[in-house]
Amino acid sequence: MFRFRWPRARGFTLIELLVVIAIIAILIGLLVPAVQKVREAAARMQCSNNLKQLALACQSYADVNGKKLPPGGYYNWDSRGTWLVYTLPYMEQAPLFNKATQAAGGSLANTSNSVPQGGNAAFIQGQTTLPYGRCPSDDYTPGASVSNYVGSMGPQCAAGQCGFSPNTVYCNQPAWGYTTSPDHGNDTNAANIRGLFNRLGATMLFPASIPDGTSNTILIGEAMPGVHDHLAINRWWDYNAGQSHCTTIIPINYVTPEKMSTNSCTGPGGNGYYTGNWNISWGFGSRHTGGANFAFADGSVHFLQQGLDIGTYCKLGCRNDGQPTGQYE
Numbered sequence: 001m002f003r004f005r006w007p008r009a010r011g012f013t014l015i016e017l018l019v020v021i022a023i024i025a026i027l028i029g030l031l032v033p034a035v036q037k038v039r040e041a042a043a044r045m046q047c048s049n050n051l052k053q054l055a056l057a058c059q060s061y062a063d064v065n066g067k068k069l070p071p072g073g074y075y076n077w078d079s080r081g082t083w084l085v086y087t088l089p090y091m092e093q094a095p096l097f098n099k100a101t102q103a104a105g106g107s108l109a110n111t112s113n114s115v116p117q118g119g120n121a122a123f124i125q126g127q128t129t130l131p132y133g134r135c136p137s138d139d140y141t142p143g144a145s146v147s148n149y150v151g152s153m154g155p156q157c158a159a160g161q162c163g164f165s166p167n168t169v170y171c172n173q174p175a176w177g178y179t180t181s182p183d184h185g186n187d188t189n190a191a192n193i194r195g196l197f198n199r200l201g202a203t204m205l206f207p208a209s210i211p212d213g214t215s216n217t218i219l220i221g222e223a224m225p226g227v228h229d230h231l232a233i234n235r236w237w238d239y240n241a242g243q244s245h246c247t248t249i250i251p252i253n254y255v256t257p258e259k260m261s262t263n264s265c266t267g268p269g270g271n272g273y274y275t276g277n278w279n280i281s282w283g284f285g286s287r288h289t290g291g292a293n294f295a296f297a298d299g300s301v302h303f304l305q306q307g308l309d310i311g312t313y314c315k316l317g318c319r320n321d322g323q324p325t326g327q328y329e
Contacts, residue, residue: 040137040288040289042136043135043136043137043288044137044288044293044303046135046136047135047136047137047148047222047286047288047293048293048301048303050132050133050135050149051149051220051221051222051293051294051295051301052295052299052301053091053132054084054087054091054132054149054220054295055219055220055295055296055297055299055300055301056090056299057087057090057091058070058083058087058206058219058220059206059299060087060090061086061087061090062205062206067205067206067208068203068204068205068206069083069196069197069204069205069206069209070083070086070087071083071086071201071202071203072151072185072197072198072199072200072201072202072239072243072244073198073199073200073201073239073240073243073244074200074201074239080239081100081237081239082199082236082237082238082239082241082243082244083151083197083243083244084130084133084147084149084236084237084243085097085100085237088100091132093130100237128145128235128236128237129143129144129145130147130236133146133147133148133149133236134146134147134148135148135149135222135286135287137286137287137288138224138225138226138286138287139226139287140224140225140226140257141225141234144225144234145234145235145236146225146231146232146234146235146236146241146242147236147243148222148223148224148225148286149220149221149222149223149243150220150221150222150223150231150242150243150244150245150246150284151195151196151197151219151220151243151244151246152195152196152197152218152219152220152221152246152247152248152284152294152317153184153185153193153194153195153197153198153244153245153246153247153248153317154193154194154195154196154218154247154248154314154317154318154319155170155171155173155176155178155181155194155195155247155248155249155314155317155318156171156181156182156183156184156185156193156194156195156198156247156249157171157172157180157181157182157183157184157247157249158171158183158184158247158249158250158278158279158282159183159184159278159279160272160277160278160279160280161265161274161276161277161278162265162271162272162274162277163265163272164265164271164272164277164279164280165277165279165280166279166280167249167250167251167254167279167280167283168249168279170249170310170314171247171249173311173314176311176314176315176318176321176323177315177318177320177321177322177323178194178314178318178320178321181193181194184199184245184278184282185197185198185199185200185202185244185245185247186198186199186200187200187202188200188201188202189202190202190203190204190209194317194318194319194320195217195218195247195248195317195318195319196209196210196217196218196219196297196319197244198244199239199240199244199245201239204319206297207297209319209320210297210319210320211319211320211322212315212318212319212320212321212322212323213298214296214297214298214299215296215297215298215300216296216315216316216325217296217297217316217317217318217319218248218294218295218296218297218316218317219294219295219296219297220294220295221246221284221292221293221294221295222284222285222286222288222292222293222294223242223246223283223284223285223286224256224257224285224286224287225242226256226257226260226275227255227256227257227259227260227275227281227283227285228242228245228246228275228281228282229262229275229276229278229281230242230245230282231243231245232262232275245278245282246282246283246284247282247283247317248283248284248313248314248316248317248318249310249314250279250280250281250282250283250284251283251306251308251310251313252283252284252285252291252292252304252305252306252308252313253283253285253286253291253292253306254280254283254285255273255280255281255283255285256285259273260273260274260275260281261273261274261275262274262275265277285306288303290305290306290307291303291304291305291306291308292304292306294316297319304316309326312325312326312327
């Protein structure tokens with residue numbers, strides 16, 4: 001009798017399976033870097049937007065407060081708040097600002113130049129993070145009460161603590177339009193401050209204190225708490241916790257967290273690579289590839305390359321050097 005035979009199913013050979021697996025591995029290898037690039041581009045864009053909004057908030061503060069930029073900190077070493085505190089009402093955070101002032105027994109201070117003294121001692125219990133304070137590219141302690149955005153001191157002198165101060169040479173440059181200045185911006189006299197912020201509250205007028213032009217002067221930049229001992233205090237509202245503690249005499253991305261020690265002058269990068277050595281740690285930088293975002297006084301945001309000429313960088317940081325800055329992007 002005739003018997004019908006079904007065609008015999010043919011399976012994959014081992015070689016064919018290996019080829020398929022290899023193709024999938026290659027595709028994954030191509031896809032992962034592309035996804036990472038997309039994620040980094042989104043993170044960089046978010047950082048740029050945060051800086052843009054903070055720059056506009058500083059301008060809005062000046063419009064309401066007699067053309068004065070928000071103080072970087074406040075003098076007499078008390079705790080009246082950083083520029084981030086003063087810009088809260090202009091960042092849709094008025095309730096947070098009200099809570100800060102009321103905790104000190106004060107009142108809303110939109111039209112004055114100070115949060116009541118002691119305001120930070122009882123500051124915003126249970127709500128100490130800023131919704132726009134962190135750059136998603138930075139892997140420093142998630143949830144820490146810190147901000148990656150720091151007001152610029154310009155090319156202010158910053159002595160180190162380890163006998164290793166390679167960037168001091170850039171803080172006194174008459175050929176670039178400025179001379180020596182108080183270490184770490186510790187002066188209440190605006191005439192002695194090279195940039196637009198310092199922790200002691202020197203008054204800067206907008207735009208009168210920027211004769212070089214708002215489009216040529218850095219206002220705020222990105223910084224990494226992992227290399228900066230004061231930022232690592234993790235209190236963005238505290239005048240001495242780093243939010244006005246970055247100088248442009250230190251090249252962009254001069255050090256990374258992996259290179260730094262947090263407890264002594266002898267760090268992984270060699271003698272002097274210490275988060276408390278301010279001549280190398282108080283610089284701007286980011287986890288973005290090749291540079292960092294900066295908001296200028298006109299509200300524009302630019303990505304500055306870490307290989308930017310140090311003279312150009314210092315001039316961009318200085319508000320009154322009277323020098324052309326050249327090409328910076």
